[in-house]
Amino acid sequence: MPRHNRRDRPPPRAASAGPLHRVESGPAGYEVDHHVRPISGAAATKTYLCPGCNHSILPGIAHIVAWPVDDRGGDDRRHWHTGCWRGRGGRTGYRS
Template sequence: MGRRRRPERSPVTPLPQWLSARRVEAGPDGYDYEVKAVPAARAAKAYRCPGCDHEIQPRIAHVVVLPVEHGDIEDRRHWHTACWNNRANRGPTRRWS
């Protein structure tokens, strides 16, 4: 008996803009941050999390954080969701060279 062929997967379609979850949060430094959730299906590249200094692998849900008033698009950062939620409970990350 031969193997069954698996049906081809359809390409991932982007979520509509209105469906993406955006919120504004006040940070412990007194600034406001726009926080946008990135679902795993939309995470296509690897990023370095500034909270833990580990890589966020593709296909891992995370958040994108952008300062509201004092930043531009180059100031956005990709964080693990847990690292962003616990940023006030930990010290700064130290990179070893």
Template structure:
């Protein structure tokens, strides 16, 4: 398994590398592509990127938004 990858998930939107982040080490604010809201420092969340892409495509997601990405209509999560 690649360094920093905790899981590989397959879905209708492709294969993804996924890593859970506890939030304690985060000092940055990120914007979740699922809900377009901020993920403030210290909030547990996950980072995902396409398995056939690069880590430059990593996006930080709220965990519920990641799980609900299939139900949000046409998915644009791949390249957000």
């Protein structure tokens, strides 16, 4: 009779089992909260223009997608460099 080396293990968790996004408050002086979703480098397949620095986010670069909480359809989604998103409160001319 063949041996079975199976152990009673729980099935592996799916990669998407965790929350897909979080809600962040706007920087001081801006009352708009945003949904924020991190995008891994492997999932980044297009080129986007970062509104924080006006430079391209190339395919393969991990970044952030953010959109206002009150934007139900996600029509105002923007792709940001992670550093630009974190530093957005210190910039003049920032608009959510």
